[in-house]
Amino acid sequence: MITIDEIRRPIAADLEAFDSFIADNFNAEGDLMQEMLTYALSSRGKGVRPMLSLLAASMSKQKEELHSEECGKERNCSKRTYLAAMLVEMIHTASLIHDDVLDEADERRGKPSVNAKWQSNMAIILGDYILARTMSLGMASAQYDLISYIGTAMATLCEGEVLQSQHAQCFDTTRNDYFEIIYQKTASLLGVSAALGALSVGASREEVDRMRKFGEAIGIAFQIQDDILDYNRENNTGKPANNDLREHKITLPLIEVMERSSEERRKEIIDLLRRCHEDEAAVDELQRIVTEEGGVAHAAETMQAYIARAMHLLSKYPDTPYRASLMKLCAYIAERDR
Numbered sequence: 344m345i346t347i348d349e350i351r352r353p354i355a356a357d358l359e360a361f362d363s364f365i366a367d368n369f370n371a372e373g374d375l376m377q378e379m380l381t382y383a384l385s386s387r388g389k390g391v392r393p394m395l396s397l398l399a400a401s402m403s404k405q406k407e408e409l410h411s412e413e414c415g416k417e418r419n420c421s422k423r424t425y426l427a428a429m430l431v432e433m434i435h436t437a438s439l440i441h442d443d444v445l446d447e448a449d450e451r452r453g454k455p456s457v458n459a460k461w462q463s464n465m466a467i468i469l470g471d472y473i474l475a476r477t478m479s480l481g482m483a484s485a486q487y488d489l490i491s492y493i494g495t496a497m498a499t500l501c502e503g504e505v506l507q508s509q510h511a512q513c514f515d516t517t518r519n520d521y522f523e524i525i526y527q528k529t530a531s532l533l534g535v536s537a538a539l540g541a542l543s544v545g546a547s548r549e550e551v552d553r554m555r556k557f558g559e560a561i562g563i564a565f566q567i568q569d570d571i572l573d574y575n576r577e578n579n580t581g582k583p584a585n586n587d588l589r590e591h592k593i594t595l596p597l598i599e600v601m602e603r604s605s606e607e608r609r610k611e612i613i614d615l616l617r618r619c620h621e622d623e624a625a626v627d628e629l630q631r632i633v634t635e636e637g638g639v640a641h642a643a644e645t646m647q648a649y650i651a652r653a654m655h656l657l658s659k660y661p662d663t664p665y666r667a668s669l670m671k672l673c674a675y676i677a678e679r680d681r
């Protein structure tokens with residue numbers, strides 16, 4: 344099983360510098376704002392987005408082969424690359440704080456969510472504060488080419504969130520809707536994370552576009568895997584299993600089962616889903632149907648196809664430890680249980 348530490352190894356020194364960059368730049372004046380900020384930043388998660396920016400930057404810059412023991416010990420990235428990684432990571436952090444308010448989620452990564460600890464109104468302000476600091480740091484750096492990607496990415500995240508809630512209220516998510524939602528809420532920002540890494544080191548437009556496609560492909564795979572893990576009661580995500588059912592979210596495993604069902608059966612499934620918010624027996628029943636009728640297996644196959652697409656895009660780059668790490672990231676996404 345591939346570990347995140349293994350993927351990080353060639354950029355270990357850069358990630359350390361990146362963490363200091365965040366710590367130095369995210370400080371609030373008021374005690375409560377600082378307390379909430381420290382809490383949110385200390386449970387940032389795996390850091391897939393900044394990792395992607397730093398690896399994409401290093402791979403795009405590194406043309407010759409390097410021996411693996413030579414990289415990771417020294418910093419390789421510039422402040423411009425750290426800024427790119429900061430922009431995507433902090434947009435992501437703020438969006439999850441807001442998402443937990445919208446989803447009324449009490450837990451995030453095995454710890455109380457910000458809204459559970461300080462109420463929703465404070466969580467909204469904290470998310471806004473992080474966005475405001477991120478944009479002001481971006482503007483102060485005057486790296487406007489990087490920032491222009493960020494505005495679009497933020498708007499796309501909001502579109503995805505609204506589209507998802509709209510469909511969750513109507514119980515009418517189709518396969519096309521699902522792919523549009525996961526593109527908007529997950530793949531777009533991962534695409535921007537990889538593209539900004541490449542742009543930060545002056546890669547050509549073609550290479551920036553290729554990195555964006557790479558990030559989007561792993562982003563789609565990442566979200567499908569997230570939706571699969573929601574049906575895995577032994578997962579280590581730190582989130583209770585079957586939350587999507589309780590929130591009336593129709594994801595790929597369930598879509599597949601509904602597409603295979605008769606009109607009458609589909610109505611029965613939707614009736615079950617309507618009850619999931621307050622009826623755990625309905626949750627158990629849908630969990631069983633989706634697993635036994637091949638919904639989860641189908642989603643896993645679809646996810647693998649996106650991983651293969653991402654791996655193909657990497658084949659255009661020379662064999663460096665950075666490319667090897669991105670390949671490992673693809674494998675990690677496909678096999679992760681957290």
Ligand code: FPP
Nearest residue numbers: 434437438439441442497500501504528529
């Ligand atoms: C997690 O989805 C949510 C997102 C990836 C995006 C959330 C976006 C917003 C709330 C819009 C606000 C945007 C900004 C820029 C502040 P999920 O609920 O499926 O995943 P989860 O299980 O991890 O909560």
Ligand code: MG
Nearest residue numbers: 442443446448
């Ligand atoms: Mg959520």
